[in-house]
Amino acid sequence: MKLWEIAHSRTGDKGNISNISLIAYDMKDFELIKEKVTPEKVKDFFKDIVKSEVVRYELPNVGALNFVMYDALGGGVTRSLSLDKHGKSLSSYILEMEI
Template identity: 80%
Template sequence: MKLREIAHSRTGDKGNISNISLIAYKAEDYEIIKENVTSDKVKEWFKDIVKGEVIRYELPNIGALNFVMYDALGGGVTRTLSLDMHGKSLSSVLLDMEIEY
Protein backbone atom coordinates (compact mmCIF):
# COMPACT_ATOMS: atom_id res chain seq x y z
CA MET A 1 0.00 0.00 0.00
CA LYS A 2 1.08 3.58 -0.51
CA LEU A 3 1.79 5.72 2.53
CA ARG A 4 -0.87 8.21 1.42
CA GLU A 5 -3.54 5.66 2.36
CA ILE A 6 -2.67 5.86 6.07
CA ALA A 7 -0.81 9.16 6.46
CA HIS A 8 -0.49 12.75 5.35
CA SER A 9 2.59 14.96 5.31
CA ARG A 10 3.93 18.49 5.49
CA THR A 11 7.18 19.90 4.16
CA GLY A 12 9.37 22.76 5.28
CA ASP A 13 12.80 24.05 4.38
CA LYS A 14 15.70 26.05 5.75
CA GLY A 15 18.58 26.74 3.41
CA ASN A 16 19.59 23.45 1.79
CA ILE A 17 17.70 21.33 4.34
CA SER A 18 14.29 19.82 3.69
CA ASN A 19 12.06 18.75 6.55
CA ILE A 20 9.18 16.32 6.00
CA SER A 21 6.66 15.36 8.67
CA LEU A 22 4.73 12.13 8.13
CA ILE A 23 1.57 11.97 10.24
CA ALA A 24 -0.65 8.91 10.66
CA TYR A 25 -4.37 9.44 10.15
CA LYS A 26 -5.10 6.87 12.88
CA ALA A 27 -3.08 6.24 16.04
CA GLU A 28 -3.01 2.49 15.38
CA ASP A 29 -1.16 3.03 12.09
CA TYR A 30 1.74 4.92 13.68
CA GLU A 31 3.62 1.72 14.61
CA ILE A 32 3.27 0.38 11.06
CA ILE A 33 4.66 3.61 9.67
CA LYS A 34 7.46 3.65 12.24
CA GLU A 35 8.52 0.11 11.33
CA ASN A 36 8.37 0.64 7.58
CA VAL A 37 9.66 4.18 7.04
CA THR A 38 13.25 4.37 8.26
CA SER A 39 15.91 6.98 7.61
CA ASP A 40 17.66 4.56 5.27
CA LYS A 41 14.49 3.91 3.26
CA VAL A 42 13.77 7.63 2.97
CA LYS A 43 17.37 8.29 1.90
CA GLU A 44 17.06 5.57 -0.76
CA TRP A 45 13.63 6.88 -1.86
CA PHE A 46 15.11 10.34 -2.44
CA LYS A 47 18.53 9.18 -3.66
CA ASP A 48 18.42 11.42 -6.74
CA ILE A 49 17.56 14.49 -4.66
CA VAL A 50 19.02 14.14 -1.16
CA LYS A 51 22.82 14.15 -1.15
CA GLY A 52 23.31 14.39 2.61
CA GLU A 53 22.22 12.65 5.78
CA VAL A 54 18.60 11.83 6.63
CA ILE A 55 17.71 11.92 10.34
CA ARG A 56 14.39 10.61 11.65
CA TYR A 57 12.73 11.99 14.77
CA GLU A 58 9.84 10.12 16.38
CA LEU A 59 6.84 11.96 17.82
CA PRO A 60 4.65 9.16 19.21
CA ASN A 61 2.31 11.49 21.12
CA ILE A 62 1.02 12.89 17.83
CA GLY A 63 1.61 9.77 15.71
CA ALA A 64 4.23 11.38 13.52
CA LEU A 65 7.74 10.98 12.19
CA ASN A 66 9.86 13.94 11.16
CA PHE A 67 12.64 13.53 8.60
CA VAL A 68 15.37 16.13 8.31
CA MET A 69 17.17 15.75 4.99
CA TYR A 70 20.48 17.56 4.53
CA ASP A 71 21.84 18.76 1.18
CA ALA A 72 18.40 18.21 -0.30
CA LEU A 73 17.45 21.37 -2.16
CA GLY A 74 20.15 21.87 -4.76
CA GLY A 75 22.05 24.40 -2.67
CA GLY A 76 19.06 26.18 -1.17
CA VAL A 77 16.31 28.50 -2.34
CA THR A 78 18.58 31.31 -3.53
CA ARG A 79 20.99 28.99 -5.36
CA THR A 80 18.99 26.18 -6.93
CA LEU A 81 17.67 26.07 -10.47
CA SER A 82 14.92 23.67 -9.38
CA LEU A 83 11.32 24.45 -10.25
CA ASP A 84 10.37 23.50 -6.68
CA MET A 85 12.89 25.67 -4.82
CA HIS A 86 11.36 25.03 -1.40
CA GLY A 87 10.88 21.29 -1.93
CA LYS A 88 7.15 21.49 -1.16
CA SER A 89 6.39 18.63 -3.54
CA LEU A 90 8.69 16.27 -1.61
CA SER A 91 5.91 15.49 0.85
CA SER A 92 3.76 14.15 -1.98
CA VAL A 93 6.69 12.15 -3.31
CA LEU A 94 7.16 10.50 0.10
CA LEU A 95 3.47 9.59 0.24
CA ASP A 96 3.98 7.55 -2.95
CA MET A 97 6.29 5.17 -1.07
CA GLU A 98 4.98 1.60 -0.92
CA ILE A 99 4.97 -0.12 2.48
CA GLU A 100 3.78 -3.45 3.81
CA TYR A 101 0.62 -3.19 5.84
Protein backbone atom coordinates in the same frame (compact mmCIF):
# COMPACT_ATOMS: atom_id res chain seq x y z
CA MET B 1 0.11 -0.25 0.38
CA LYS B 2 1.06 3.36 -0.32
CA LEU B 3 1.74 5.75 2.55
CA TRP B 4 -1.04 8.10 1.40
CA GLU B 5 -3.53 5.43 2.44
CA ILE B 6 -2.62 5.76 6.14
CA ALA B 7 -0.80 9.09 6.51
CA HIS B 8 -0.52 12.67 5.38
CA SER B 9 2.56 14.84 5.11
CA ARG B 10 3.89 18.39 5.37
CA THR B 11 7.24 19.85 4.36
CA GLY B 12 9.42 22.75 5.28
CA ASP B 13 12.85 24.00 4.37
CA LYS B 14 15.76 25.96 5.74
CA GLY B 15 18.57 26.66 3.33
CA ASN B 16 19.59 23.38 1.74
CA ILE B 17 17.71 21.25 4.30
CA SER B 18 14.29 19.73 3.68
CA ASN B 19 12.07 18.75 6.57
CA ILE B 20 9.30 16.21 5.90
CA SER B 21 6.70 15.06 8.40
CA LEU B 22 4.56 11.93 8.15
CA ILE B 23 1.45 11.96 10.31
CA ALA B 24 -0.71 8.87 10.74
CA TYR B 25 -4.43 9.39 10.16
CA ASP B 26 -5.09 6.80 12.86
CA MET B 27 -2.80 6.16 15.84
CA LYS B 28 -3.14 2.40 15.27
CA ASP B 29 -1.06 2.80 12.08
CA PHE B 30 1.80 4.73 13.70
CA GLU B 31 3.79 1.62 14.67
CA LEU B 32 3.58 0.28 11.11
CA ILE B 33 4.79 3.60 9.70
CA LYS B 34 7.59 3.73 12.27
CA GLU B 35 8.69 0.21 11.36
CA LYS B 36 8.52 0.60 7.58
CA VAL B 37 9.68 4.19 7.02
CA THR B 38 13.28 4.28 8.21
CA PRO B 39 15.85 7.02 7.53
CA GLU B 40 17.63 4.60 5.19
CA LYS B 41 14.47 3.97 3.17
CA VAL B 42 13.70 7.68 2.95
CA LYS B 43 17.25 8.43 1.79
CA ASP B 44 16.99 5.69 -0.83
CA PHE B 45 13.56 6.92 -1.92
CA PHE B 46 14.96 10.43 -2.43
CA LYS B 47 18.37 9.23 -3.68
CA ASP B 48 18.31 11.59 -6.66
CA ILE B 49 18.11 14.69 -4.48
CA VAL B 50 19.43 13.90 -0.98
CA LYS B 51 23.20 14.20 -1.01
CA SER B 52 23.86 13.82 2.73
CA GLU B 53 22.22 12.23 5.76
CA VAL B 54 18.58 11.75 6.73
CA VAL B 55 17.72 11.99 10.43
CA ARG B 56 14.39 10.76 11.80
CA TYR B 57 12.67 12.20 14.87
CA GLU B 58 9.71 10.39 16.43
CA LEU B 59 6.68 12.15 17.89
CA PRO B 60 4.68 9.22 19.28
CA ASN B 61 2.14 11.35 21.17
CA VAL B 62 0.87 12.77 17.87
CA GLY B 63 1.59 9.71 15.72
CA ALA B 64 4.17 11.46 13.57
CA LEU B 65 7.68 11.07 12.22
CA ASN B 66 9.83 13.98 11.15
CA PHE B 67 12.63 13.48 8.63
CA VAL B 68 15.37 16.05 8.24
CA MET B 69 17.14 15.61 4.90
CA TYR B 70 20.47 17.41 4.63
CA ASP B 71 21.87 18.73 1.35
CA ALA B 72 18.56 18.04 -0.36
CA LEU B 73 17.47 21.23 -2.12
CA GLY B 74 20.13 21.81 -4.74
CA GLY B 75 21.92 24.44 -2.68
CA GLY B 76 18.87 26.10 -1.19
CA VAL B 77 16.22 28.51 -2.44
CA THR B 78 18.58 31.20 -3.68
CA ARG B 79 20.90 28.76 -5.46
CA SER B 80 18.71 25.94 -6.74
CA LEU B 81 17.67 25.66 -10.37
CA SER B 82 14.78 23.39 -9.36
CA LEU B 83 11.21 24.38 -10.20
CA ASP B 84 10.29 23.53 -6.58
CA LYS B 85 13.06 25.39 -4.75
CA HIS B 86 11.38 25.02 -1.37
CA GLY B 87 10.74 21.29 -1.82
CA LYS B 88 7.03 21.59 -1.04
CA SER B 89 6.15 18.84 -3.52
CA LEU B 90 8.30 16.36 -1.57
CA SER B 91 5.43 15.84 0.87
CA SER B 92 3.24 14.55 -1.94
CA TYR B 93 6.04 12.46 -3.35
CA ILE B 94 6.86 10.62 -0.09
CA LEU B 95 3.20 9.56 0.18
CA GLU B 96 3.75 7.49 -2.97
CA MET B 97 6.24 5.29 -1.06
CA GLU B 98 5.19 1.65 -1.01
CA ILE B 99 5.33 0.06 2.45
